[in-house]
Amino acid sequence: MAHTNNIDATPSAEQGGGVLPVTIAVDALGGDFAPSAVLDGVALALQRDSQLRVALCGPAEVIEPFATSSAARGRVDAHITTEEIAMDEHDPARAVRSKKDASIVVAARLVKEGAAQGFISAGSTAACLAAGTLVIGRIRGVARPTLAVVLPGKRPVVLADTGANADCKPELLVQFAEMARAYAQATLSIDNPSIALLNIGSEEGKGSELAKATQVLMKEQIHNFIGNVEGRDILDGKADVIVTDGFTGNVVLKTLEGSMFYLLAKLKTAFMATGLTKLAALVLKGSFKELKSELDPDQYGAAPLLGVKGLCLVAHGSSSPEAIANGILVGAKAVRNELTEKITAAVQAQK
Amino acid sequence: MAHTNNIDATPSAEQGGGVLPVTIAVDALGGDFAPSAVLDGVALALQRDSQLRVALCGPAEVIEPFATSSAARGRVDAHITTEEIAMDEHDPARAVRSKKDASIVVAARLVKEGAAQGFISAGSTAACLAAGTLVIGRIRGVARPTLAVVLPGKRPVVLADTGANADCKPELLVQFAEMARAYAQATLSIDNPSIALLNIGSEEGKGSELAKATQVLMKEQIHNFIGNVEGRDILDGKADVIVTDGFTGNVVLKTLEGSMFYLLAKLKTAFMATGLTKLAALVLKGSFKELKSELDPDQYGAAPLLGVKGLCLVAHGSSSPEAIANGILVGAKAVRNELTEKITAAVQAQK
Numbered sequence: 001m002a003h004t005n006n007i008d009a010t011p012s013a014e015q016g017g018g019v020l021p022v023t024i025a026v027d028a029l030g031g032d033f034a035p036s037a038v039l040d041g042v043a044l045a046l047q048r049d050s051q052l053r054v055a056l057c058g059p060a061e062v063i064e065p066f067a068t069s070s071a072a073r074g075r076v077d078a079h080i081t082t083e084e085i086a087m088d089e090h091d092p093a094r095a096v097r098s099k100k101d102a103s104i105v106v107a108a109r110l111v112k113e114g115a116a117q118g119f120i121s122a123g124s125t126a127a128c129l130a131a132g133t134l135v136i137g138r139i140r141g142v143a144r145p146t147l148a149v150v151l152p153g154k155r156p157v158v159l160a161d162t163g164a165n166a167d168c169k170p171e172l173l174v175q176f177a178e179m180a181r182a183y184a185q186a187t188l189s190i191d192n193p194s195i196a197l198l199n200i201g202s203e204e205g206k207g208s209e210l211a212k213a214t215q216v217l218m219k220e221q222i223h224n225f226i227g228n229v230e231g232r233d234i235l236d237g238k239a240d241v242i243v244t245d246g247f248t249g250n251v252v253l254k255t256l257e258g259s260m261f262y263l264l265a266k267l268k269t270a271f272m273a274t275g276l277t278k279l280a281a282l283v284l285k286g287s288f289k290e291l292k293s294e295l296d297p298d299q300y301g302a303a304p305l306l307g308v309k310g311l312c313l314v315a316h317g318s319s320s321p322e323a324i325a326n327g328i329l330v331g332a333k334a335v336r337n338e339l340t341e342k343i344t345a346a347v348q349a350q351k
Numbered sequence: 352m353a354h355t356n357n358i359d360a361t362p363s364a365e366q367g368g369g370v371l372p373v374t375i376a377v378d379a380l381g382g383d384f385a386p387s388a389v390l391d392g393v394a395l396a397l398q399r400d401s402q403l404r405v406a407l408c409g410p411a412e413v414i415e416p417f418a419t420s421s422a423a424r425g426r427v428d429a430h431i432t433t434e435e436i437a438m439d440e441h442d443p444a445r446a447v448r449s450k451k452d453a454s455i456v457v458a459a460r461l462v463k464e465g466a467a468q469g470f471i472s473a474g475s476t477a478a479c480l481a482a483g484t485l486v487i488g489r490i491r492g493v494a495r496p497t498l499a500v501v502l503p504g505k506r507p508v509v510l511a512d513t514g515a516n517a518d519c520k521p522e523l524l525v526q527f528a529e530m531a532r533a534y535a536q537a538t539l540s541i542d543n544p545s546i547a548l549l550n551i552g553s554e555e556g557k558g559s560e561l562a563k564a565t566q567v568l569m570k571e572q573i574h575n576f577i578g579n580v581e582g583r584d585i586l587d588g589k590a591d592v593i594v595t596d597g598f599t600g601n602v603v604l605k606t607l608e609g610s611m612f613y614l615l616a617k618l619k620t621a622f623m624a625t626g627l628t629k630l631a632a633l634v635l636k637g638s639f640k641e642l643k644s645e646l647d648p649d650q651y652g653a654a655p656l657l658g659v660k661g662l663c664l665v666a667h668g669s670s671s672p673e674a675i676a677n678g679i680l681v682g683a684k685a686v687r688n689e690l691t692e693k694i695t696a697a698v699q700a701q702k
Contacts (some may be wrong), residue, residue, distance in 0.1 A: 035656070055372065124553040163551055166559040200514055200601040208598040231605030235613045247559040247601055250551040252606050254582030262586045266645070267618075270638035277638060280631035287621035287628060312611065324585040 021051045024311075025107035026324075028058030028066075029084055032317050035062045035294025038122060042325020043071035045332075048325065052332055055116045057081050058104040064227030081106045081206035085127045087317060090265075092126035096134055104128065108135035111310035115337040118311025120302055120327050122319045129164055132312030134306040139340070143346040144305030146176040147246070147314065148183055148298035149253055154237030158184045158193075161243075161248035164305065170214040173197070173243050177222050178346040179306035180241045184335035187330050188240070188307040192224055196239035198248060199228035210245060219245075221350070234255060260295060303332065311335060373683040375457035375662075376467035379409030379417075380435050383668050386413045389473060392675020394422035396683075397674065403683055406467045407650055408432050408454040425438045430455045436478045438668060443477035444468025447485055455479065460485035462661035468686040471661025471678050472655055473479040473670045480515055481697075483656040483672040484665030490691070496658030498597070498665065499534055501651035505588030509535045509544075512594075515656065516603035521564040524548070524594050526572050528696040530657040537688035538651075539591070547590035548598060548681045550579035552556050561596060569594075572701070611646060640652055653678030658695060662686060673684065 026042055035058060042054050054072075055230035056063045067078040069252055083102040085095045107119035108131035121128050124149075133145055148160035156274045160180040165172060177195050184193040186264065197214055199207040204215060206228060217278045218225045229238050234252065244252070267288075271281035281288075298320060311334055315327050361445050385597040386409060392485045405423075407414045408430040417516055434453040447456055458470035459482035472479050476498075484496055499511035506547045511531040516523060530547050535544040548565055550558040555566060557579060567577045580589050585603065595603070603616035618639075622632035632639075644650065649671060662685055666678050 056587065166551060166562070200517060200598055200605075208596075209596070211517070231602040231607075232612070233607030234606060235609055244602075245559075247551055247562070248602055251549060251582040251595075251603060254551075255585060255603050255606050256582075256610055258583030258586055259607055260614065263585070263614050263646075266642050270635060270642055273638050276634050280634035282611060283627050283631035284621060284635075288625050291617050291621055295614075320655055 003142060006109050009075045011242055019049075019051045020336050021053065022053055022118075022335045023053040023116040023329050024078075024328050025057060025110040025118065025119035026328070027104045027107045027121035027123055028056055028063050030121040030317075031315065031319050032087075032122075034122060034318070037319060038324055039066050039071075040321035041273070041328065042066075042076065042327035044076055044321055045073070045328040049329055049332055052182045052328070053077070053258065055079055055107070055110050057110070057294060060101075079106055079110065085123060087124050091122055091128060092124055092132040092139070094131040094132070094144070096127055104131050108132065108312070112136050116310075118313060118331045120313035120324070120331060122317055122324065124316035124317075125163065125314050128312065128314040129305055134309045136308045136310050136312060137247060139307055139309050139344050141350070142307035142343075143175055144172055145305050147305050148180055149303045151234065151253075151309075152295050153235035153254065153287075155238070155240075156188055156243045156300060157239060158188070158235065159234070159244070159245035159249055159253065160241070160306065160322070161249050162253050162303065163168075163246045165246040166245070166250075168210065168245035170210060170217050173214045173245065174217050174221055175307075175347065175350065176224075177218060177241060177351060179343050180243065182339060182342035182346055183304060183306055183334070183341055184240050186334045186339040188239050192239035193223050194224050194226045195243065196226050196229040196240045196351070198234075198242050198244035198252070200230065202228050202230060204228075205287050211327070214243075216325045250279060264292070266337050298323035298326055300326065301330035304331075310340060314330040360610065362368055363516060369686050370400075370402045372404065373469075373686045374406055374459040374467040375408040375679050375682050376408060376430075376470035377679065378455045378458045378472035378474055379414050380454045380471065381472040381668075382666065382670050383438075383473075385473060386671050387466050388670060389675055390417050390422075391672035392670070392679065393417075393427065393659065395672055395676035396679040397422070397424050397426055400680055400683055402535070403679070406430055406461050408461070409456040410454075417549060424519050430457055431459065433591050436474060438475050440475055440478060443475055444481040444485065445539060447481040448477055456486060456596070459663070461583065462663070463487050467661075468579075469664060469682045471664035471666055471675070473666035473668055475668075476514065476665055479663065479665040480656055481573035483659045484598070487659045487663060488661050489660050490658055492701070493658035493694075494526055496656050497530055498654055498656050499531050500654045501539070502585065502604075503648060503650070504586035506591075507539055508585065508590060509539070509592045510585070510586070510595070510600055510604065511592070511657065511660040512597035512600050513654065514597045515602050516597040517601075519561065519596035521561060521568050522567045524561075524570055524596065525568050526658075526698065526701065528576075528592060528594045529701060530694050533595065533690060533693035533697055534655060534657055534685070535591050537685045537690040537693060540692070541591050544591035545575050545577045546573050546592045546594065547577050547580040547584075548582065549585075549593050549595035549603070552578050553578075553581060556626070565594075566647055574691060579658070615643070649677055651677065652681035655682075656699075663690060
């Protein structure tokens with residue numbers, strides 16, 4: 001799992017010359033559109049990165065036909081599993097512990113054992129987090145892994161935590177900042193990411209008790225800390241990394257999702273109003289496609305659980321093949337750019 | 352200040368027959384576009400509600416010419432003030448205490464003394480909250496007043512708290528729910544508003560320690576409590592009232608603002624791309640105007656600080672004349688529908 005070169009590259013289709021080979025374990029069963037969306041995503045990723053191998057985990061009847069198909073390009077290893085953790089599993093952590101042959105657990109175990117450098121699942125977020133933390137395990141010195149998300153906007157921004165830790169202490173947020181910084185460096189190719197604290201005022205001394213105490217610590221300990229940002233600054237490109245507790249971050253993420261969804265639905269209604277508006281919409285189709293793809297969170301792949309010994313990628317339950325493919329490719333990039341090593345070093349330096 | 356009839360009416364222009372007279376005190380100095388936006392807003396409100404009187408507070412040179420103009424319709428009393436609290440005042444609470452002749456303090460004092468039933472200011476939010484709490488004072492039994500906001504969406508939703516209380520205990524959130532319910536009843540004409548808790552999962556038992564403890568209390572104590580809603584449900588019309596702590600609520604409010612602003616700016620760029628897209632945009636202009644007005648938070652007026660003895664309305668710093676007018680008119684409606692009495696009764700019943 002150790003890589004000696006820091007290569008910053010998203011390999012182009014069928015090339016990958018000089019790019020390190022990476023194996024990503026894929027849970028074939030997770031997600032609303034599994035297994036077809038997952039398998040299509042794997043096929044896309046394999047097509048785009050010739051140095052990628054996939055360890056596909058799932059029931060024989062699902063994964064064997066795919067692994068031997070031309071779409072697999074001879075780079076898919078089938079890991080047959082016999083159990084499954086449902087999307088609405090009541091106690092996902094318990095399920096991860098007890099169902100040792102569930103596809104998501106097997107995928108995580110492959111990372112633990114070094115057979116893969118990362119795993120991705122579009123299954124229940126809670127099960128993914130449990131698999132990452134319980135099966136792969138935390139990096140030494142990491143108090144709590146953090147679930148980060150890359151948001152689209154004027155420029156991409158890494159938001160952490162987005163739900164792994166509903167209750168946080170200031171010290172945790174400082175560590176989230178270091179781990180999210182490493183992720184921005186490894187996947188967004190930003191050398192010196194700026195770090196901000198999500199707060200309810202831009203001035204120093206503002207906010208909840210947690211935010212106020214965190215400001216003080218971050219100012220002392222975090223390199224390139226630019227202070228507070230507010231909700232309205234999130235899409236505005238003011239910071240490369242925005243840190244908050246998992247409750248607030250999760251609410252923000254879903255509020256953004258909801259508002260984009262709402263507005264796009266409203267636009268659609270406006271477009272469909274009359275024959276003339278339909279015609280006008282046709283003219284604007286190109287521009288809108290661009291806008292939609294700019295806003296598309298799929299382009300940044302899945303949400304990484306940062307702080308575990310290997311890559312743990314949580315894909316959205318409704319992931320499209322494109323989202324799965326990007327999740328895998330961004331994951332491979334993170335591995336090639338030594339994300340885990342960077343986080344380990346950052347956490348060591350913190351002490 | 353006591354009204355015996357529960358009249359639900361937004362009076363139509365120049366009518367107001369059978370509608371109770373209401374006096375709203377207005378801070379002429381607050382806001383980015385004061386005093387002109389404020390005075391224009393007052394003129395609009397007076398035009399639309401013939402039973403409205405305005406107690407206008409500000410420097411003589413600003414308010415006297417207006418009070419004697421035809422726009423004032425003989426229904427504006429000038430209250431000349433000599434001090435001002437700046438938008439960026441370092442310690443607004445202290446300023447409210449010490450500057451007894453500041454326009455916002457005088458406006459609040461008119462409510463305290465019963466000369467007006469409510470006041471509105473587009474000045475600094477912190478100064479408004481301080482004026483409401485320190486000058487007018489809390490309703491007996493209210494632990495902490497809450498700043499509510501009506502959000503546009505599939506149907507309007509009252510969100511509380513949106514920033515008056517960054518750190519909350521479960522009992523506070525339960526009281527916010529009661530006060531926000533009264534506001535929904537008084538201003539949105541919803542008989543039996545549904546109440547939800549903002550959380551990071553829809554199931555029971557989800558969330559932060561605060562959210563989990565609040566769920567239990569709300570389930571026991573809050574009539575028509577429909578459980579948790581998530582960020583993506585806010586604009587979706589799932590609940591009439593959504594309750595959260597002031598940190599999360601403020602972040603949500605500003606995140607929504609930011610995302611709408613971002614998307615509308617993007618649309619504008621798409622429209623301006625070529626001659627043809629400009630033409631298409633022209634065709635869609637009507638539909639977009641409708642959409643924009645539907646999303647326009649101005650239509651619901653200013654944010655009320657609920658739980659003080661009289662109406663305290665916090666207008667956005669960038670309020671347009673329309674926003675000021677709606678703030679005043681919604682405020683008058685709240686007075687006519689006995690908001691303060693409803694909150695008093697709800698808080699008494701809680702004990």
